[in-house]
Structures are given as C-alpha cells and as structure tokens.
Amino acid sequence: MSWLHTWTGLVCGWLVFAIFATGTASVFKPEIGAWTRPVLAAQPDPDAGLQRAADAIRREHPDAVSFTVAPPDGRARDMESYWSDAKGVFGQAWRDPATGAAVAGPATSGGELFYRFHFELMAPYPYGRLAACLAAAFFVSAIVSGVITHKRIFADFFTFRPAKGGQRAWLDGHNLLGVLALPFHLFIALTGVVTLITTFMPFGPVGAYGKDMAAFYADAEPATAHLPAATGRPAPLAPVAPLAAAARASLHGDILRLTVDKPGDASARVIFFRDNSGAVSKSTQAAVFDGATGALLSAPPPPGPAMATYEFLYGLHMAAFAGPALRWLYFLGGLSGCGLIATGLVLWTVARRRKLARPHFGFRLVEVLNAGVVMGMAMAVAGFFWACRLLPAGLADRPGAERHVFLATLAAAILYSALRPQRRAWAELASAAAVLFAGAPLVSALSGGRSLWRSAATGDLAMASVDLTLLALGAGFAFIAARAARS
Amino acid sequence: MVLAVGANYALCALVAAAAGRWLPRLGVARIEAAAAGDLVAIVLLPVIPIFVFAARSAWRPTLAMGGAIAALALAVWAMGPPA
Numbered sequence: 001m002s003w004l005h006t007w008t009g010l011v012c013g014w015l016v017f018a019i020f021a022t023g024t025a026s027v028f029k030p031e032i033g034a035w036t037r038p039v040l041a042a043q044p045d046p047d048a049g050l051q052r053a054a055d056a057i058r059r060e061h062p063d064a065v066s067f068t069v070a071p072p073d074g075r076a077r078d079m080e081s082y083w084s085d086a087k088g089v090f091g092q093a094w095r096d097p098a099t100g101a102a103v104a105g106p107a108t109s110g111g112e113l114f115y116r117f118h119f120e121l122m123a124p125y126p127y128g129r130l131a132a133c134l135a136a137a138f139f140v141s142a143i144v145s146g147v148i149t150h151k152r153i154f155a156d157f158f159t160f161r162p163a164k165g166g167q168r169a170w171l172d173g174h175n176l177l178g179v180l181a182l183p184f185h186l187f188i189a190l191t192g193v194v195t196l197i198t199t200f201m202p203f204g205p206v207g208a209y210g211k212d213m214a215a216f217y218a219d220a221e222p223a224t225a226h227l228p229a230a231t232g233r234p235a236p237l238a239p240v241a242p243l244a245a246a247a248r249a250s251l252h253g254d255i256l257r258l259t260v261d262k263p264g265d266a267s268a269r270v271i272f273f274r275d276n277s278g279a280v281s282k283s284t285q286a287a288v289f290d291g292a293t294g295a296l297l298s299a300p301p302p303p304g305p306a307m308a309t310y311e312f313l314y315g316l317h318m319a320a321f322a323g324p325a326l327r328w329l330y331f332l333g334g335l336s337g338c339g340l341i342a343t344g345l346v347l348w349t350v351a352r353r354r355k356l357a358r359p360h361f362g363f364r365l366v367e368v369l370n371a372g373v374v375m376g377m378a379m380a381v382a383g384f385f386w387a388c389r390l391l392p393a394g395l396a397d398r399p400g401a402e403r404h405v406f407l408a409t410l411a412a413a414i415l416y417s418a419l420r421p422q423r424r425a426w427a428e429l430a431s432a433a434a435v436l437f438a439g440a441p442l443v444s445a446l447s448g449g450r451s452l453w454r455s456a457a458t459g460d461l462a463m464a465s466v467d468l469t470l471l472a473l474g475a476g477f478a479f480i481a482a483r484a485a486r487s
Numbered sequence: 488m489v490l491a492v493g494a495n496y497a498l499c500a501l502v503a504a505a506a507g508r509w510l511p512r513l514g515v516a517r518i519e520a521a522a523a524g525d526l527v528a529i530v531l532l533p534v535i536p537i538f539v540f541a542a543r544s545a546w547r548p549t550l551a552m553g554g555a556i557a558a559l560a561l562a563v564w565a566m567g568p569p570a
Contacts, residue, residue, distance in 0.1 A: 003540070004536060004537075004540040008536075137532050137533050138533075140532075140533035141533045141536045141537070144533060144534070144537055145536075145537060145540065148537070190529070190530070190533075193529050193532075194526070194529060197525050197526075197529065198525075200529075201499065201500065201503055201525045201528050201529055201532075203500040203501070203503040203504040203507070203524070203525070203528070204503040204504065204506060204507040204520070204521040204522065204523070204524030204525035204526075204528065205507065205521040205525070206504055207503060207504035207505060207506065207507025207508040207509075207520070207521070207524060207563065207569070208507035208508065208510075208511060208517040208520045208521040208524070208569055209507075209517060209521065209569055210568055210569040212569075215517075216517075216518070216521060219516075219517060219518035220518060304516055304518070304519040305519070306518075306519040306520075306522035306523035306526065307518060307519060307522045309522070309526060310525075310526060313526075
C-alpha cells in the first residue's frame with residue numbers, strides 16, 4: 001500500500017500541485033477580477049446593470065440570436081457576457097455595470113486565468129480536463145492509501161519535530177498537513193472530478209440516452225430545452241430589470257445569470273437562472289419569461305435525488321455558497337493541500353538521497369521538477385499580477401500575453417532549477433517568489449492600480465484584502481527562502 | 488499495472504452505463520439514472536485500486552475486474568437499446 005501512496009503521489013504530484021495552487025487562488029476569483037480591473041467600483045444595483053448590459057449587447061450585436069449576462073453581486077464588479085449569431089459565431093466581453101459597455105482600461109484575463117488553468121491546464125479541450133480528472137482520481141487514491149499506510153495518523157497529528165531535520169521532519173510535516181485538512185482534501189478532489197463528470201465519465205448518459213445527447217442536455221438543463229422556433233415577426237424585448245425582480249420572487253433566491261433567446265422576435269424568451277444563495281447545491285432552477293409580453297411562463301421542477309446529489313457535490317466544490325469566513329477556510333485548506341503535496345514530493349527525494357552514491361537521471365529529474373514546479377507555480381501566480389499591470393494597454397490579445405507570461409515564468413523556474421544546485425535553487429526561487437508577491441501591490445500602486453492605502457482609506461475591503469494577501473504570501477515565501485538557505 | 492488501471496476505469500465506465508441503461512426500466516427518470524450511474528462510478532474509481540494493492544499480486548484482482556467487465560458488458564448488451 002505504501003508503494004501505491006508513494007508512486008501515485010509522485011506521478012500526479014506536480015500536476016495536482018499546479019491544480020491545487022490555481023484552485024486555491026480561484027476561491028477569490030471575483031476579488032482577483034476586481035483587482036485586475038481597478039476602474040470598476042462595487043455596484044449596488046445589479047438589475048440596472050443587467051438592463052444596461054442587455055441594451056448594450058442588442059445595440060452592439062443586432063444579429064445576436066441569444067445572449068447571456070451574469071449580473072454583478074456583492075463580490076464581482078464586472079459582468080461576464082457572451083452572445084452568438086445565427087451562424088454560431090460566439091463573442092465574449094466583460095462589461096461595466098455602470099454603462100453596460102465593455103470594461104474600460106487594459107484587457108485582462110482577470111480571475112479567469114487561474115480558474116481556467118485549474119481544470120483545463122491551458123490544454124485543448126478535452127485533454128486538459130481529462131488530465132485534471134485523472135490527476136484528481138490519482139490524488140484520491142494517494143489520500144486513501146496514505147491514511148492506510150500511516151497507521152498512527154491521528155497520533156502523528158500532534159507530532160512535529162522540525163529540529164530533527166531530514167526525513168523525520170519532512171515526514172512529520174507531511175503527516176501534519178495531511179491530517180489537518182484530510183476531509184477537505186478528500187472531498188475537494190472527489191468533487192473536482194464530479195464537476196467534470198460528463199467529460200471524464202460520460203457512460204451514465206450514454207447508457208441512459210444512447211446517442212441522443214441532445215435529450216440528455218435538455219433534461220439536465222430543462223429551462224433552455226424546448227424553446228420555440230423563431231416566428232420571423234419582430235417584437236420589442238420587454239425590459240429585463242423588472243423581470244429580474246419578478247424572477248427573484250419566483251425563484252426565492254438571487255440571480256446567477258440571464259439568458260435571452262431570440263431577442264427582438266415574437267418568440268423571444270428571457271430566462272433567469274437562480275444562484276445557490278441559501279444552499280450548498282448548484283441550482284438548475286430558472287424562471288422563464290415571454291420576451292415580448294414579460295409574462296412568467298414556467299419554473300422547472302426541482303431535481304430528483306441523484307441530480308440533487310450531483311448538484312450538491314458540484315456546489316460543495318465551487319464554494320459559491322460560502323461566506324467570507326468559509327471562503328478563507330477553503331483558501332487555507334487549499335494552501336495546506338499545496339503544502340501536503342510539496343512536502344510529499346520533497347520527502348521522496350530526501351528518503352532516497354542518502355541511499356544513492358551518485359544520483360541517477362530519474363532522481364535528478366524529480367529534484368529539478370520539485371523545486372521548479374513548486375516554486376515556479378508560486379512565481380507564475382505572482383507573475384500574473386505583475387503582467388496584468390505592466391503589459392502595454394494596447395497590446396493585441398493582452399489576456400493571451402498574460403497567459404504566456406504565466407507559462408514562461410513556470411518554464412523559467414524549472415530551467416533555473418535544472419541549472420542550480422538543489423538547495424540553492426529552492427532558496428533562490430523562494431526568494432524570487434517572495435519578491436514577486438510582495439512587489440505586486442507596489443507595482444500596482446505605481447502603474448495605475450488602486451493603492452493599498454487608498455483601498456484602506458475608502459473602505460474597499462476586497463481590493464485591500466487582495467493586496468494584503470499578496471504581501472502575506474510574500475512574507476511566507478521569504479520565510480521559506482530563509483529556512484531553505486539555512487538547511 | 489497499466490492493465491489494472493485500464494481495467495479499473497473500464498469497470499467503472501460499465502457500472503455507469505449499466506445503471507444508466509437499467510434504472511429507467513424500473514421507472515427511474517433517464518437523467519436520474521445517468522447521474523446515479525456516473526456518481527457511483529466516480530466513487531468506485533479511486534477505491535478499487537486500494538483492493539488491487541491490498542492483494543499480494545495485482546493479477547488476481549485484475550482478472551476479477553476482467554470477469555466483472557465481461558459480465559457487465561454482456562448485461563448492457565442484453566438490455567438492448569436505451570428505454
């Protein structure tokens with residue numbers, strides 16, 4: 001069983017670390033989005049924002065046959081919107097709730113970069129998602145076999161002997177982090193697979209529906225199924241802001257997103273999807289309105305037990321239900337997962353180094369990837385914040401350039417790790433991560449972002465929290481660098 | 488070992504397919520059957536390797552999985568097209 005734990009941990013370790021690191025950052029995706037678009041202020045009236053965005057999309061894209069807008073909420077200050085025309089050409093923009101137009105200022109990936117990397121790994125569909133699922137499944141196996149391997153696991157929780165150094169200290173640290181957030185690690189990995197269930201395990205739907213996947217998707221999201229065909233008779237679209245208020249009353253919850261199908265046609269439908277306020281589960285409930293008359297047509301029935309279980313597990317992973325305290329617990333759980341994986345990877349090399357008279361290629365490769373990926377991911381995350389502020393505003397495909405900076409930073413760290421003695425590589429890369437994290441708020445303040453003191457003075461807690469977290473991470477990596485330099 | 492990992496996934500996939508095919512015949516909605524089958528498969532997927540590694544040799548559990556795969560494939564085929 002120890003063999004299973006060691007090798008599943010090693011094989012999937014670097015990938016799971018990258019997934020955990022970006023997933024941990026994604027807990028604060030809306031706040032990171034707000035940090036990357038400092039021109040936006042918190043909006044108190046989401047319905048007015050929805051109306052402005054709907055008007056702007058209809059004005060800018062009169063050929064759109066459907067469009068979707070996510071309203072601002074207490075956390076997100078921008079509005080994600082996308083639309084498609086009759087030829088299936090798809091467009092996407094982040095909009096300012098105050099005007100409905102695309103957000104002014106430099107284009108950016110915002111919080112999407114970490115979120116997308118977390119489950120797509122910047123690889124083409126569906127390979128990145130499949131790799132993420134496989135890594136998560138291996139990680140669950142590693143956790144379960146780890147619990148079986150460490151028979152004294154709960155006694156180990158109270159045992160941390162950093163002064164002993166070497167393998168003992170790393171094993172203690174690995175056990176401590178593993179037990180500290182064991183239920184979190186287990187459920188977050190398992191529910192992560194559940195969020196991509198139709199990609200990773202499409203055989204339940206295949207068994208039930210055969211080749212008729214359109215019927216499966218219609219049953220899975222009944223609000224958008226069986227929409228009427230276009231009549232060809234023009235009819236003005238009813239104002240969406242009053243409908244949003246009616247939808248809230250009908251759904252007994254807040255609105256996650258608005259979809260308008262065939263705007264401007266007599267058969268238009270306005271669909272409001274409920275968010276999961278007041279419940280853990282991701283909701284598929286929606287209120288459907290006649291787009292021409294504004295009459296409420298239907299609200300889909302609640303899901304059955306299996307779909308309700310799926311929605312619960314999905315919601316548990318996404319943590320959209322969580323308040324500020326619980327979100328911080330998710331964040332700390334994610335950090336402990338990163339620590340668990342990193343200590344496990346280091347332990348593999350520490351346990352073998354003494355036995356090897358001369359390190360072979362495989363051992364050296366693991367050493368290089370350990371320092372390169374663990375510290376490189378930290379540097380890449382911090383590097384994104386620098387790229388967001390420092391890349392020229394008029395750069396073509398600026399969000400793409402941010403992604404390139406992210407990947408190039410990771411690659412550079414791995415290369416640096418290969419060129420330096422391992423202990424120095426750890427210390428130097430950790431120092432670089434510390435400088436990048438701690439420097440991000442300063443670079444932001446000097447390059448058009450909102451400074452920490454201004455955010456604090458205006459009571460903008462979201463913006464100040466991102467800056468303070470970056471500074472705290474900088475201090476954490478400085479501590480790691482100092483310890484690595486001393487060992 | 489690669490064979491055991493492949494058999495593990497195939498077994499879970501067939502459990503999901505069999506549940507998706509069989510449950511609607513008991514009156515369960517198709518979407519419920521599909522979701523239930525997939526959820527059971529996802530839970531089984533990381534648990535099966537524990538039994539493989541608990542055995543002294545990986546061959547015996549791999550052969551057992553092969554037998555289960557054959558039986559489930561036959562059952563899915565015998566049930567015919569989706570209801």
